[in-house]
Amino acid sequence: MSSDGSARLRVTEADVAAYLGLSRATVSRAMHGRGRISAQTRERILHAANALGYVPNAHAVRLASRHNDMLGMLLRDSRNPAYSALLSSVQLEAQRRQFEVVTVTVSADDQGHNQLAGLRRLLGFRVAGLMVATGDISGEQLRPFLGEIPVLRTGRPEPDSEVDAISYDEPAHARLLTEHLVSLGHRDIAVLRTDARVSYPEWVRGQVMIDDLVTRGLRPRIFEVSAATDGVEAAVDLAERAEITALMCPTDARQLTALRAAHARRVAVPEALSISGCDGLMPGVDLLGLTTVRLPVEELAKAAVARIVDSIAAPVEPNQHSIAGTLIEGTTTAARSLD
Amino acid sequence: MSSDGSARLRVTEADVAAYLGLSRATVSRAMHGRGRISAQTRERILHAANALGYVPNAHAVRLASRHNDMLGMLLRDSRNPAYSALLSSVQLEAQRRQFEVVTVTVSADDQGHNQLAGLRRLLGFRVAGLMVATGDISGEQLRPFLGEIPVLRTGRPEPDSEVDAISYDEPAHARLLTEHLVSLGHRDIAVLRTDARVSYPEWVRGQVMIDDLVTRGLRPRIFEVSAATDGVEAAVDLAERAEITALMCPTDARQLTALRAAHARRVAVPEALSISGCDGLMPGVDLLGLTTVRLPVEELAKAAVARIVDSIAAPVEPNQHSIAGTLIEGTTTAARSLD
DNA sequence: ATGAAAGCGCTAACAC
DNA sequence: GTGTTAGCGCTTTCAT
Numbered sequence: 001m002s003s004d005g006s007a008r009l010r011v012t013e014a015d016v017a018a019y020l021g022l023s024r025a026t027v028s029r030a031m032h033g034r035g036r037i038s039a040q041t042r043e044r045i046l047h048a049a050n051a052l053g054y055v056p057n058a059h060a061v062r063l064a065s066r067h068n069d070m071l072g073m074l075l076r077d078s079r080n081p082a083y084s085a086l087l088s089s090v091q092l093e094a095q096r097r098q099f100e101v102v103t104v105t106v107s108a109d110d111q112g113h114n115q116l117a118g119l120r121r122l123l124g125f126r127v128a129g130l131m132v133a134t135g136d137i138s139g140e141q142l143r144p145f146l147g148e149i150p151v152l153r154t155g156r157p158e159p160d161s162e163v164d165a166i167s168y169d170e171p172a173h174a175r176l177l178t179e180h181l182v183s184l185g186h187r188d189i190a191v192l193r194t195d196a197r198v199s200y201p202e203w204v205r206g207q208v209m210i211d212d213l214v215t216r217g218l219r220p221r222i223f224e225v226s227a228a229t230d231g232v233e234a235a236v237d238l239a240e241r242a243e244i245t246a247l248m249c250p251t252d253a254r255q256l257t258a259l260r261a262a263h264a265r266r267v268a269v270p271e272a273l274s275i276s277g278c279d280g281l282m283p284g285v286d287l288l289g290l291t292t293v294r295l296p297v298e299e300l301a302k303a304a305v306a307r308i309v310d311s312i313a314a315p316v317e318p319n320q321h322s323i324a325g326t327l328i329e330g331t332t333t334a335a336r337s338l339d
Numbered sequence: 340m341s342s343d344g345s346a347r348l349r350v351t352e353a354d355v356a357a358y359l360g361l362s363r364a365t366v367s368r369a370m371h372g373r374g375r376i377s378a379q380t381r382e383r384i385l386h387a388a389n390a391l392g393y394v395p396n397a398h399a400v401r402l403a404s405r406h407n408d409m410l411g412m413l414l415r416d417s418r419n420p421a422y423s424a425l426l427s428s429v430q431l432e433a434q435r436r437q438f439e440v441v442t443v444t445v446s447a448d449d450q451g452h453n454q455l456a457g458l459r460r461l462l463g464f465r466v467a468g469l470m471v472a473t474g475d476i477s478g479e480q481l482r483p484f485l486g487e488i489p490v491l492r493t494g495r496p497e498p499d500s501e502v503d504a505i506s507y508d509e510p511a512h513a514r515l516l517t518e519h520l521v522s523l524g525h526r527d528i529a530v531l532r533t534d535a536r537v538s539y540p541e542w543v544r545g546q547v548m549i550d551d552l553v554t555r556g557l558r559p560r561i562f563e564v565s566a567a568t569d570g571v572e573a574a575v576d577l578a579e580r581a582e583i584t585a586l587m588c589p590t591d592a593r594q595l596t597a598l599r600a601a602h603a604r605r606v607a608v609p610e611a612l613s614i615s616g617c618d619g620l621m622p623g624v625d626l627l628g629l630t631t632v633r634l635p636v637e638e639l640a641k642a643a644v645a646r647i648v649d650s651i652a653a654p655v656e657p658n659q660h661s662i663a664g665t666l667i668e669g670t671t672t673a674a675r676s677l678d
Numbered sequence: 679a680t681g682a683a684a685g686c687g688c689t690a691a692c693a694c
Numbered sequence: 695g696t697g698t699t700a701g702c703g704c705t706t707t708c709a710t
Contacts, residue, residue: 009465009487012687023697028689035690036695058463059398060687063702077427079622084423088416091444100460102441105430121439123348124397148348230626253623256595260627263602282621283420284592287569288599351703362681367705374706375679399703402686 011054020048031056062126070100071308072122073154074115076134077107081281082295086133086155089301097309102127108136116141123149129308132156135200139163146318150311154304157204157322164311164318166304170201172324173293174208177248177276180291180327182216185336186246186274189213190221190235192258194250198227202250205278209248230254236261239273245336252277252285252292259332270334280328289331296325350393359387370395401465409439410647411461412493413454415473416446420620421634425472425494428640436648441466447475455480462488468647471495474539478502485657489650493643496543496661503650503657505643509540511663512632513547516587516615519630519666521555524675525585525613528552529560529574531597533589537566541589544617548587569593575600578612584675591616591624591631598671609673619667628670635664 013031017024022041029035030045048054062068071094075083087103094101102125104118115137122130129150132142139160145151146162158165181189191213193206202225213220221244223231232254238244239262249255255277262269269275279285280294300323310316352370356363361380368374369384387393401407410433414422426442433440441464443457454476461469468489471481478499484490485501497504520528530552532545541564552559560583562570571593577583578601588594594616601608608614618624619633639662649655 009462013689014687024688025690025698026696029696032689038695041695055459055462057402057465057687058460059402059465060702061463061689063396063398063402063686063704064688064690065702066689075427077431079420079424079427079620081420081423081622084420084426087423087426088414088444091442092416092446095444103430105427105434107431120394121397123394124400126348126396126398251622253621253626257623257626282592283590284596287592287596352705353703363704364682364706365680368680371705377679380679396703399686400705402688402702403704403706404686405705 009055011052013054013056016045016049016052016054019052020044068126068128069098070102070125070127071129071131071305072125072127073101073103073131074118074122074134074137075103075105076136077105082155082279082297083133085281085297086301089298090131090305093301093305097305099309106134106136112137112141119145128312131304131308150308152304152308152311155300156201158320161320162318164307164316166300166307166321166323168201168295168300169322169324170204171208173278174205175212176293176327177278178209178212178216180329181246181248181274181276181333184274184333187218187336188244189218189246189248190223190238190244191248192223192225192231192235192250192254194225195227198225205250225250225254230257232258232261236265236267239267240265244273246274246276246333249275249277252279252282252290255290255292255332270332271337274333276333280325290328291330291333292328293325294328296323299323348394350391352393352395355384355388355391355393358391359383407465407467408437409441409464409466410468410470410644411464411466412440412442412470413457413461413473413476414442414444415475416444421494421618421636422472424620424636425640428637429470429644432640432644436644438648445473445475451476451480458484467651470643470647489647491643491647491650494639495540497659500659501657503646503655505639505646505660505662507540507634507639508661508663509543510547512617513544514551515632515666516617517548517551517555519668520585520587520613520615520672523613523672526557527583528557528585528587529562529577529583530587531562531564531570531574531589531593533564534566537564544589564589564593569596571597571600575604575606578606579604583612585613585615585672588614588616591618591621591629594629594631594671609671610676613672615672619664629667630669630672631667632664633667635662638662
């Protein structure tokens, strides 16, 4: 487990200093650009460092220096494109602000235990702030850390009002879609509602769609999505019998399933059945012409990093901020045909 | 930029030692389980550490201890599910082996410069090994590091034979698919070939499909995929005129586009046109019934981590290892109908 | 089994 | 502007 790496990685600040007949302090100043140092020696040092292949030891730097420039991100193991997209956006945004991101991916198997272990690993790095992008760890479990380090629940709604959070405005997404369908003239609408235990955000979307439709005086048909069944077949049945003219899915993946089922049953989309999704993250979603809401991933990442950086600078009041995406009107929805 | 975190994160090894009236050395031994220490004091220490909220400073640990337990991963900024899936799998596998993974995501904008800067940042952490999961940095650019630290090009084919690599066996994937279609009786086949500059792996798939079909005595129709056009429309044109009975796409995303185009033109899939893809990573791919090849992401991640860990233990001969995925026979392909 | 002491590689006052 | 001197928090011989 021990690498006896050769040359360059063994070069230390002292080596560079000795090579130039300078002191380590001067080399240090040259490397991170702070402190008084003549432009000339600075150049010489940088040049020599490069020639010798000197790369400052990040652990030593962080141990010795006061300011912490690492952000911790706790991520749920997931193929979920929403999370992977979030990670890369956060990483890029943090980099832009000169912060390093250290990520710990936790598998969901072990209830709570893995998550807390992950948190501890992050704390070991003395991260300046913590972004928690998983719902597996409760607000309750987060509490003990709140006083010690900025914590931001990221990309997930947060029930605990003590915990600062910034998430997608899923209710808004749901309403964007219902508004879209209703304004197209649809009245007989089915909604796929995911079991909250399978996916909480999906459940929220479905539930709000249903509520909103009811508020508008409609009586949506509801199909439950669980681990066992996705409800799509049943919904398409209804479309086949012309009992519904629109089907609202909680994700684009499910929308694709619905599209496929409709196609197999020769139910024309969007002529006979309009179908909507939610996500907008699938590669090629634009080419596919899906009607959906695009999650504002980049925007969320920017806002999250900004928020956590702010609360590192000075404590902030916990707040539940959310960001809404935008409706993408594709070709899977159309005005209700009056036949 | 400086957090003056309170209580727990200020607790140090010395605090725990003082609290118990022991020496720091003993506490240290208790924390990482090595060295002679009585089970009894070990328990006491662990208990006290927990009570005081002591979390060892990872930087100090890594600076003081000999063995390096970090793996560096250079990742291309990408929404590409193949990469995000790889990242989470690698992370999980590394964790299983008690390695920490530090990732740097590089955006592709700046030719080579960003990539090298990313590499240096990784080296700063004195990572024990480097996984390079981007093609943006050439074997040539990797050369200088080869002698100093194990480097593994991961998930991408490597032209430079000096560089150890483990990647997907894209040619095998291509042949799995051609074999599948040919055995279904298809003879008039179109292939979408992506511009190599847009995506090298996609280009390989397409090119090998074409070569393999030619080898089998067929004359595939070729459609170029560039940033500007995806060739799908043209291909479906041909299907409409019954000049082809199968269309091979380089990715599942493009396959979806093709499916949609076919549907729009009322070209029945798979009756009139069989369509294949490649990836198998899209959420819901199983439900959609796509015929594709599933990239062996988990397997690759396992193999990559194993390989890099091996070469950390002892130098290995550079080698170009590749892993093939498996054919998924969906419902987008079927035997050629003889009409 | 435990403690004392010497670093690991770097930064940060404080002198000069 | 540059050098000196203490650490940062931990590990690790080497004694005891």
